[in-house]
Amino acid sequence: MSELDLEPVIGIDLGTTNSVVATVIDGVPRVIQGRSGQLLTPSVVALAKNGKRLVGQIAKRQAITNAENTVHAAKRLIGRRWGSKEVEDAARILPYQLVAGPEGHDVRIRLGERAYAVPEISAMVLSELKADAEAFFGRRVSKAVVTVPAYFNDGQRHATKDAGRIAGLEVLRIINEPTSAALAYGFAKQMEKKVVVFDLGGGTFDISVLDIGKSVYDVVAVGGDTYLGGEDFDRRVMDWIVFAFAKENAGIDLRSDKMALQRLKDAAEKAKIELSSSPATSISLPFLVGGGEGRPALHLEKQLTREKLEELTGDLVDRCIRVVERTLRDAGVRARDVGDVILVGGMTRMPRVQRAVREFFGREPSRGVHPEEVVALGAAIQAQNLAYPAKGQSEVLLLDVTPHNLGILVVGGYFETIIPKNTTVPTSANRIFTTVQDNQTAVRIAVLQGESERATDNELLGEFVLDGLRAARRGEVEVEVQFDISADGIVGVSARDLQTGQRQSITVTATSGLTEEELRHILEENVDEALERKQAQSDFERRREAAEAVMREIEGLVPAVSDALARSRFGKDAVQKAVGVIQRVRQALAARDVQSLEANEEQLDRTLQLFKSLAAGGRPPEDPR
């Protein structure tokens, strides 16, 4: 079977600001161009004023005039809890409205009339990329590997997987962005060395330490900050402008004007990008905001130097380096043992970032030509690997690790780690616990993930109760808790009473985000929508055929009718009217406008009746209207 006969599989880098889709063709990974020729699709979704849903570049372009209904950076919210610090921070700066989900613990985004779950928004971006891939292949694409920041927790991963399902994709695997980048980087090269991937993207910072050898990509440690990325750099520039502007213009706060803020955001991002290649740039935003009380509009004109930008964002770069230090320590790897440092993500184009990395590792970092694309390329390689393991061009095996400690809640509100972070998956581990009260017959097992030793500071993944324990003095009943993590990263937890063998277990699924029921509902809704669309389409086709038949008949009768009318005193304008009706129908057909087609069908029919009777030599009836 040749590669062409196999269903194509894709890799998707679902980014904070931009997303990329790639595939492997003839053993070579490549980025798929979108239908409008772009390689990067902005991760932006909008509801236009006319009620149409927009995704990608087109959505980004109208963001300025429609800020409240344009969602960007949804990745910062995916799998997050309502009321968490991260969400509260985001709510303050995002122009669109966030609301609590029905259960009160997940985040929804208001877009027009409806509140969408974050995975639904991400699904719209994924659907767009899927459609791009389908246009590219000219056939259905249903399997994908989707990347997430290495530091994403279980909830965020599940939510991303849900987004894939909503978009009609079977997500073969959620893999880590830096690992994915390393895979693309090492592709078709024989390598035996330790590699550090430094991935500073739009919204997140990630670092992975890998030990590559014998085509095994062995992740040693991961670290990161899910709230540190290009957007934070942009915000520094924005704040700087806002304050300067307020100072120069009698305290006018640009942040109170959503449209001005959106323009400012775009300008800040553009200036930051320009400063990667030139030492200074100017920010020019004419008519940025009304002067108030009838005074003329105010313009913004500012110079920004690279030096100033570096001063504004120096602490963000320092934060990255601190994470790097910590992760290397976790990995037990010294900076000088590192054989290569790979830069990934658009933010690594910034000279200050490159300098910091160079200084820390004492070596020149490597970077591909396109740091934005390499993650998607790696995802495509892994998709190919997983879908067709035997047909892989090279034997590649990715050994990834758990990014956070996994454990359970114990008495006192403490968190007891059972599987420590940076453990290679698949893995399993168990630990024995005891009861704390006399005659306690049930224990509650709350599964948590995180770094804090206080349980409440960590992410709750799920919980269950093991009951039917033998009644005994406290501390005497022993319960064995077993954790398993599969290669897919799915966490299974079971508890067993060592005396009775009584057993309870759960497979951990997301507790934040969509419930399974909701997800099913959305999927059904999507199916319904698709069905409706299909039905509407066949309905339209039926009407088109009918209308065209009638029009042909009318046109065929025109000579006879003209003859008849020439001998009559009545209905001189009948032909003219008929031409008008036909024209309107043709317009409706061209625009696929069912309503206007429907509105003209009756008239078309009456015209035909009239023409028939006229052609038969009868008198025109009363004016048909």
Add this chain to the structure above:
Amino acid sequence: MSGERYRGFVFVPAELAEEAELSLEQKKEILYLHANLATLSYWDLLGIPWNASCEEAQEAFRRQALSLHPDRLRGKRLGRFGARLQAIFPKLNEARETLADPGRRSAYARKTASPTERAKLEVRDIQEERRAEERRARLARQNPIVAKVARVGELMTRARRALEEGRWSQAANDFQLVCSLDPKNEEARKQADEARRKAAASRAAELHEKGLATELGGSLQAALTLFREAVEVDPGSSHAATAASRVARTLGDLPTARDMAERAVRAGPRDAAAHEALAQALAAQGDSKEARRVAERALELDPRLEGAKAVLKKRWGLFG
């Protein structure tokens, strides 16, 4: 994997014949590992000889992973081999985690050395020593200048014997003598220091014993003085410092209790009782957060410590 690996293991023909998209080698490896999962050493799991290097372990793990990782077998018909594989891979992981880490590897190697291997090591030591002795004697006969070296050798032997018999002061003196004869003798210098430390330790142990007796006799203040003296003589004695902390705490001298406990922990970073004493001193001073942390560490070192458990209260139980 060579046939050697499966020597003595009987494959059940029906199991081996089960239809699955696996090579015969893979099937054999899976059946062998699964049947012996509980008893195989980490070395055996990875198929490497006892005491193989970290690099060898890493490479063997990768070889196994390429053959047996679930991702490499995705979408294949595995039959009952699938379930076996699920149990195997975490074990391989565990083996790698230990054997590819230099510290854990050498501890595991000591633990798993078979009697024959241990014997081999000992024989090698003895043979080497005998050969070295012969060489020294030969040199001494041939060259009078080497006589000094022979004298040094004699002294060293005597000092070592003293060390073995616990006559620390004697050993310290002999080693010191060697140092003056042969100032470049690093070993003697080290041994001299060691012997002096040991001498101090034995003196401290004496004081410690005496302190314990005094404590039992009821004169706590005197016991505290003895324990403190023991700590002064030998700052490495975590036992004495722990005892001093305990007595000071009973006496209500909390700063001393804490100071002594801190010294105990410094002297014995793996001494559970020292950690327990520090936890108790901290708890007594009201620093419960730090106390808990230290108590936890103490229980890690020895889960049966009642005092540390008391500091933590019901730390290890589960809610109802």
